[in-house]
Amino acid sequence: MSSVEVKDGVIKxxxxxxxxxxxxxxxxxxxxxxxxxxxxxxxxxxxxFEEGTNLKAWLFTxxxxxxxxxxxxxxxxxxxxxxxxxxxxxxxxxxxxxxxxRELQDALKLLPDDQREALILVCAAGMSYEEAAAISGxxxxxxxxxxxxxxxxxxxxxxxxxxxxxxxxAATGAILSHSTGQVRTA
Amino acid sequence: MTxxxxxxxxxxxxxxxxGSQRExxxxxxxxAMETTREMGHHTGDGEGLDARLxxxxxxxxxxxxEDIANEPIPDKFLDLLRKLDGQERGx
Numbered sequence: 535m536s537s538v539e540v541k542d543g544v545i546k547x548x549x550x551x552x553x554x555x556x557x558x559x560x561x562x563x564x565x566x567x568x569x570x571x572x573x574x575x576x577x578x579x580x581x582x583f584e585e586g587t588n589l590k591a592w593l594f595t596x597x598x599x600x601x602x603x604x605x606x607x608x609x610x611x612x613x614x615x616x617x618x619x620x621x622x623x624x625x626x627x628x629x630x631x632x633x634x635x636r637e638l639q640d641a642l643k644l645l646p647d648d649q650r651e652a653l654i655l656v657c658a659a660g661m662s663y664e665e666a667a668a669i670s671g672x673x674x675x676x677x678x679x680x681x682x683x684x685x686x687x688x689x690x691x692x693x694x695x696x697x698x699x700x701x702x703x704a705a706t707g708a709i710l711s712h713s714t715g716q717v718r719t720a
Numbered sequence: 721m722t723x724x725x726x727x728x729x730x731x732x733x734x735x736x737x738x739g740s741q742r743e744x745x746x747x748x749x750x751x752a753m754e755t756t757r758e759m760g761h762h763t764g765d766g767e768g769l770d771a772r773l774x775x776x777x778x779x780x781x782x783x784x785x786e787d788i789a790n791e792p793i794p795d796k797f798l799d800l801l802r803k804l805d806g807q808e809r810g811x
Contacts, residue, residue: 540805549788552788552791570797573797577807638784658781658782688777
């Protein structure tokens with residue numbers, strides 16, 4: 535693979551890589567660090583990329599491995615601490631988003647890591663179960679079950695028992711006003 | 721779960737080389753639950769969510785993701801890419 539092809543591939547994948555990173559860690563600043571680390575690692579080990587395979591999936595894999603190994607390291611470091619640090623480490627979204635989006639990002643953070651990852655890959659990034667399984671390094675059935683449980687837990691966390699509670703109009707309005715940057719008052 | 725370092729060539733083929741090999745007890749349990757679900761038994765989590773609610777969650781997640789993906793790529797990434805690309809060519 536020529537360096538031009540790699541460069542083009544990375545440029546193409548960057549918006550998705552960034553969206554994946556923000557969704558995963560819920561923090562724009564941290565997400566951009568993750569993307570940067572991913573780019574460095576990708577160029578360093580580009581010879582291990584199999585030509586003809588999916589560059590985007592390869593980059594996603596590097597990013598999630600980077601993210602999860604850091605999470606594990608942090609967990610080990612705070613295991614003996616009295617818990618004060620733990621609350622400081624909790625990430626908060628810095629995006630100036632609408633309440634509905636913030637609520638969603640906060641709820642995502644309460645999911646177990648593996649379930650959050652599966653849900654984001656399949657339901658947000660639009661990956662197939664097979665692609666998501668390849669990226670997460672687990673079986674397809676495992677991904678399916680993680681997505682199911684994540685959906686259930688997410689609706690519990692967000693206090694939703696019926697779609698009517700945050701009806702289509704409310705949700706659409708929130709998303710529309712978010713994406714256009716307008717502030718909607720209820 | 722076995723941890724792998726990033727960018728190992730094998731990791732793009734976890735299905736091919738047997739997910740089972742890396743499957744821990746937790747994975748097995750998850751798959752067992754999946755099987756139970758497929759057989760039509762209710763296990764609680766994620767079950768009973770009506771289709772509309774599932775669609776709502778999916779819609780919100782996609783909207784959040786697309787919002788970020790549609791943002792312009794910050795210059796710092798393009799600068800880094802140029803730098804990395806330059807190094808690559810220099811080698």
